Amino acid sequence: MTTPIIETQSLTKTFRVKKKTVEAVRSLDLRVEPGELVAFLGPNGAGKSTTLRMLTTLLPPTSGTARVAGYDVGRHQAEVRRHIGYVGQGNGAGHLQRGRDELLNQGRAYGMTAADTRARADVLIDGLDLGGVVDRTVSTLSGGQRRRLDITLGMIHAPELLFLDEPSTGLDPQNRAHLQEQIVGLHRAGTTIVLTTHYLDEADAMAQRVVVVDHGAIIADDTSEHLKGGLGVRVTLGFATAADAEAARGQVDAAGSTEAPVVTVQDGAPALVVRHRDGTTWAADAVRRLEAAGLVVTGLEVVRPTLDDVFLSLTGRSLREAGATDAGATTEEVAA
Amino acid sequence: MTTTTTTAAPRASYTRPTGVVADVVTVFTREMRPLARDPFQVVFSMIQPLFFLALFAPLLPDGAFPGGVSALQWFVPGIVAMSCLMGTSMVGSNLLLEMQTGSHERLLVAPVRRSALLLGRAAKEIVPMLAQSAIIIAAVTPFSFELHLPGVLVGLAIMAVFAVGMASLSYVLALAAEGRDWMFWAVQQTFLFPVLLLAGMLLPVDDGPAWLRTLSALNPLTYVVDAERALFAGTWPAGTILAGVAAAAGVALVGLGVGIRAMRRQD
Numbered sequence: 001m002t003t004p005i006i007e008t009q010s011l012t013k014t015f016r017v018k019k020k021t022v023e024a025v026r027s028l029d030l031r032v033e034p035g036e037l038v039a040f041l042g043p044n045g046a047g048k049s050t051t052l053r054m055l056t057t058l059l060p061p062t063s064g065t066a067r068v069a070g071y072d073v074g075r076h077q078a079e080v081r082r083h084i085g086y087v088g089q090g091n092g093a094g095h096l097q098r099g100r101d102e103l104l105n106q107g108r109a110y111g112m113t114a115a116d117t118r119a120r121a122d123v124l125i126d127g128l129d130l131g132g133v134v135d136r137t138v139s140t141l142s143g144g145q146r147r148r149l150d151i152t153l154g155m156i157h158a159p160e161l162l163f164l165d166e167p168s169t170g171l172d173p174q175n176r177a178h179l180q181e182q183i184v185g186l187h188r189a190g191t192t193i194v195l196t197t198h199y200l201d202e203a204d205a206m207a208q209r210v211v212v213v214d215h216g217a218i219i220a221d222d223t224s225e226h227l228k229g230g231l232g233v234r235v236t237l238g239f240a241t242a243a244d245a246e247a248a249r250g251q252v253d254a255a256g257s258t259e260a261p262v263v264t265v266q267d268g269a270p271a272l273v274v275r276h277r278d279g280t281t282w283a284a285d286a287v288r289r290l291e292a293a294g295l296v297v298t299g300l301e302v303v304r305p306t307l308d309d310v311f312l313s314l315t316g317r318s319l320r321e322a323g324a325t326d327a328g329a330t331t332e333e334v335a336a
Numbered sequence: 337m338t339t340t341t342t343t344a345a346p347r348a349s350y351t352r353p354t355g356v357v358a359d360v361v362t363v364f365t366r367e368m369r370p371l372a373r374d375p376f377q378v379v380f381s382m383i384q385p386l387f388f389l390a391l392f393a394p395l396l397p398d399g400a401f402p403g404g405v406s407a408l409q410w411f412v413p414g415i416v417a418m419s420c421l422m423g424t425s426m427v428g429s430n431l432l433l434e435m436q437t438g439s440h441e442r443l444l445v446a447p448v449r450r451s452a453l454l455l456g457r458a459a460k461e462i463v464p465m466l467a468q469s470a471i472i473i474a475a476v477t478p479f480s481f482e483l484h485l486p487g488v489l490v491g492l493a494i495m496a497v498f499a500v501g502m503a504s505l506s507y508v509l510a511l512a513a514e515g516r517d518w519m520f521w522a523v524q525q526t527f528l529f530p531v532l533l534l535a536g537m538l539l540p541v542d543d544g545p546a547w548l549r550t551l552s553a554l555n556p557l558t559y560v561v562d563a564e565r566a567l568f569a570g571t572w573p574a575g576t577i578l579a580g581v582a583a584a585a586g587v588a589l590v591g592l593g594v595g596i597r598a599m600r601r602q603d
Contacts, residue, residue: 056445078447082351086445090438096370096430097439105366109359109446111352153442157351 085159232258233279238299363456428510484570504591
């Protein structure tokens, strides 16, 4: 087994807010191997950012330990800082500065030579399509341009481990897609990436490994496929009458279903709903079987599970609701 | 459309450890860049001192000041001090902006020493201070201000030390007021004028009531301004100059000490 690039043991962070103790992160045990692309998924206030801030030396843990790139985040902050890149939720580039000046300065901070920094900055400026705006004052850039500039700042020194805290928040769909492409490219080149997101599709599209966080604890840690695989594909068969749907329930093969067939009403029509591990094949088979039995299927819908479904099945709340209800006491705000 | 491979990180690491001095230079250089891009901004914090110079100084009667110097000769060192104090006391607002927008956080994660984050910023404030002083002196030299260059240079060196201290204190205030801009400005504005007036910047306090003279004696800027006045007039009274040096050094030591501690407590 390789040496992990991130290893935490019982990592805990509590804050005192109005005489109440808020447990932002509870006894987190996490191990990330070099070369992984890990997404922390969870609602606002789940503890994602607080965890990232501890791993990047911005916040001292209340208890527990964390080693990043082989160094303890409490005792060897300088070493940790030299080995990581960090793109926070805010703008890394100073609003009064020019983009290229910030890039050159960032390289300097990491001990890069001016020539190395200039060459690397040119590559990144090109790759993130910032050529037209990088010599302008940062405050005059659009949100998407600033976000891309922030990411180039986090990457200028080619860190072996890059943390991105909600990198795509505030980006339009085109820029989000563009950013995902960049992150995947970096990962392919060997960079270990840890990012937080509350966009399900983002975690789904990029990450090999999704760590679902809720109320400061890890509630699931697996590949996106495995997380969803456990739920099964949702198949809805429509019928002309409730009697047909009921009859169909007796005919279909329930083996391999993750949720037994139930008769319900969907969009005003009687329907039979099943969740099945191999839902697409099952649906085709069920239609044939029912036709043979003389039951006419009037509608068919096959929906693959999303990480939203995963979150719902893990917590009983949808990701959006969880974010809305927790927003009042977000620990992320306390941490900021 | 760009390809993702262009930004891929080569596996060779570029980073190497940097020393304290290199870190201070990094922060200093970063702070200098917006100023170098737009040098006109040094004038911004000078608007009020220039008004005092243009609209208040002519009201001062010649021959009424200690040492028998011209009114302008007496007044200019105070205006240099005022311009320095106004400029340096507001620099914390830049840090407030950077804390609010996120670039300060980025620098906290970068391998730059906390002490350098303060030292580099504070040291940079010497540059606009010198530029502003040069503008003031250039503006008054054609009039009844006699330029004694060696004295002025030593005076500005003392003022530079004071500027580092004041700028550090302004950054301390910014760190303490994080997220509450109004608090930063309330404190800065509350302190600014009492400190200036009690230092005898506009009028001598020598003939003032005892309580005012006591407050003035507690104000470090008083000693700095007294030393500036002596030096700008081309005189070298050792006691006055030494007191000015000590006061400026005291402010610098306290400012840097408290400032570095405050910056370290950021994490």
